[in-house]
Amino acid sequence: MSDQPLLEVSNLRVAFPTRQGVTEAVRGVSFTLGREKLGIVGESGSGKSMTGRSILRLVPPPGIVTADRLAFRGEDLRDASEKRLRAIRGSGIAMVMQDPKFSLNPVMTVGRQIAEAYRVHSKASAREAKRRALEMLEAVRIRDPERVYDRYPHEVSGGMGQRIMIAMMLIPNPDLLIADEPTSALDVTVQMQILAILDDLCGQRGMGMIFVSHDLNLVASFCDRILIMYAGRVVESCPASELRDARHPYTRGLLDSLPRLDDPRRDLPVLTRDPAWLTDDAPPEKAR
Template sequence: MTSLTPPLLTVENLRVRFPARDGFTEAVRGVSFTVGREKLGIVGESGSGKSMTGRAVLRLVPPPGEVSADRIEFDGMDLSTASERTMRGIRGRRISMVMQDPKFSLNPVMTVGRQIAEAYQVHSGAGRRDARRRALEMLEAVRIRDPERVFDLYPHEVSGGMGQRIMIAMMLIPDPDLLIADEPTSALDVTVQMQVLAIMDELCGRRGMGLVFISHDLNLVASFCDRILIMYAGRVVETCRADELHDAMHPYTRGLLDSLPRLDETRPELPVLDRDPAWIGTGSGR
């Protein structure tokens, strides 16, 4: 997607490393990208650094992990040097993140409605009655039937699909400029998956919000996002428009595409990717 407006988020040379016996292990190795008011997909196999990249932007990498970058600029602010107090004002209110499993992200001893309302109160200073009204509106916005009933349920009383919608409602209630969604549909069946994607697409379009959609599903990202980053071993190896994914040039991207099962052919076994060490130091973009 080409835009004359400046990007919401600019990341340059992002690195995340963890202590190891022989020094450090890098989970993210010099990742750079921009996000505007668009849907950016980040794709790669497990362990490629997708989730850690999203967490590092918000400085949510758990210790003893270390984050460094030449620049993490959001709407003119350098997040890499911002104080923790400044970051607390940005997290949730300006940039929200939907984690992979709502069962572990939601507080098990609070009703889901109270958690959504609390998110609104923290970022807006609203009273309890107004926060409840807004929480019910958000539950309705993510297409949950009978919001009044669901408001008083606990996380263990809702399904995986409903739990994911509740997380989206909680993250969107402060009306953020950017949403980072970390595999929000990976544990859902196809029907619920499509419903969640439709909700996110509608809300992004209506609010003019930027979205970073992290996934391992190439076809899903190609059909949903505007641009795609392909990650391998902590690096971005290829960048392309979503409608150009199937014309990708990098051998790792081609290998991922060739590994997708197809209904129009029978293959006795899936191809094996040769993990060329040279891929770690190379990349291509369009």
């Protein structure tokens, strides 16, 4: 495989004009990604999902995406035409959304939707597309793919719906998968099953992955590298194995907020300054 990164992001910004002025949801995010699993962690509103959407140019209007560099496999995506972006979405970069109920078409069977995703990016016949869809349902460990193929989205559970979404996104064989909180609505047992599927598929296909989540423990155990986001910025980047040694006060606050069985009644850490401290030179004060 080439040594060139799959994805290069430099000074990525996402701005929304409002009556009060321009609000930046993503502010100067930079990173590179190879064929590895990159976790992005932060609280709600920190810009995690918006970062993923901006890579695929899926930011809803009137959002404006700018970057010094935004390249996939060396190709600049900043000025790519809509036709070229449609070709890249799915076959090059795929994105699994948070809740399959809002991503699947309620009036189409799940099998037909998976097969259609394959035919959009290939010249396959309907028969070949169905065969590949059944293979993908089996790859994501769905029992009796023939039966599930003819079901509608409301007839499957949340965990099965998420597996179906993964099958649909991976059937064009992309090089990069962006998973936007794919396990947040699932119980712990199903979460582990979904992560095991993603891990196996990434290893088998040599894909890169951006895994967006609130769960710091989950990301630390699953990903190779971690970005911590706060108020639209990356405040810390480190290998997952070195997360416990993180030095940024916000990252330390997240780590200290994790539940502990040996001290369930301890006071949680509090950052005593608002997000404006990111523009200051001094770090935030930390109180208990």
